[in-house]
Amino acid sequence: MSVASADPAAIVLGDRPLIVCDVDEVVLEFLTPFSAYLGSRDHELLPRSFRLNGNIVSRPDGIEASRPQVAEFLEDFYDAQPDWQTPVAAAADTLARLSAAADIVFLTAMPPRHQHIRRRLLDASGMTYPMIATEDAKGPAVSALHAGRPLPLAFIDDISANLHSVRAHAPAALLVNLMANVTFRALAPHPGDGVAIARDWAHAETLIGDHFRKPARG
Ligand SMILES: [Mg+2]
Incomplete structure (x- = not known):
């Protein structure tokens, strides 16, 4: 390696x-596959501004993901990155x-x-x-x-x-x-x-x- x-x-x-x-x-x-990953977790990234925090919402109800939740999504995504990126x-x-x-x-x-x-x-x-x-x-x-x-x-x-x-x-x-x-x-x-x-x-x-x-x- x-x-x-x-x-x-x-x-x-x-x-x-x-x-x-x-x-x-x-x-x-990154953003395209991260959006797809979020979809697999019943969330979506809304292109409202140039940031992740505040723009990731739950699909059923539109509730914003909290900062710890966003951090957890990122952590999980980086672990699974070969499947997405x-x-x-x-x-x-x-x-x-x-x-x-x-x-x-x-x-x-x-x-x-x-x-x-x-x-x-x-x-x-x-x-x-x-x-x-x-x-x-x-x-x-x-x-x-x-x-x-x-x-x-x-x-x-x-x-x-x-x-x-x-x-x-x-x-x-x-x-x-x-x-x-x-x-x-x-x-x-x-x-x-x-x-x-x-x-x-x-x-x-x-x-x-x-x-x-x-x-x-x-
Ligand atoms: Mg970069």
């Missing part, structure tokens, strides 16, 4: 550009092309106790790049990984807070906002200046290729 760790120090990088890539909604579908279109092929010239590391905001299940799912999808699972802020993890090397760095994520965290800790990184689910992408807050919004993986590949061709700034 490929590398799965909660510790950036466990990852060995080559002397070449680095792409740090989120998993849920970026390389694995599928790769985002073009993610594996694009990463394979990018990996010819860059190291790729997955950085997933998920309790590390589920990391081996996710590792097997990514491996089965042909995405064997090392993975860090953490519930801590992503900026410090990216900074620890890249360690200020004078090599290009790109970070891909669907959540603005993660992009901003990386900007604070690795200011030279290209920040790419990418999100698979079209319905919730329309509800997402604008990620702000300095974040490139990718329409899809083909667009992300162009943005990253352009960045890597610029003079290296780390």
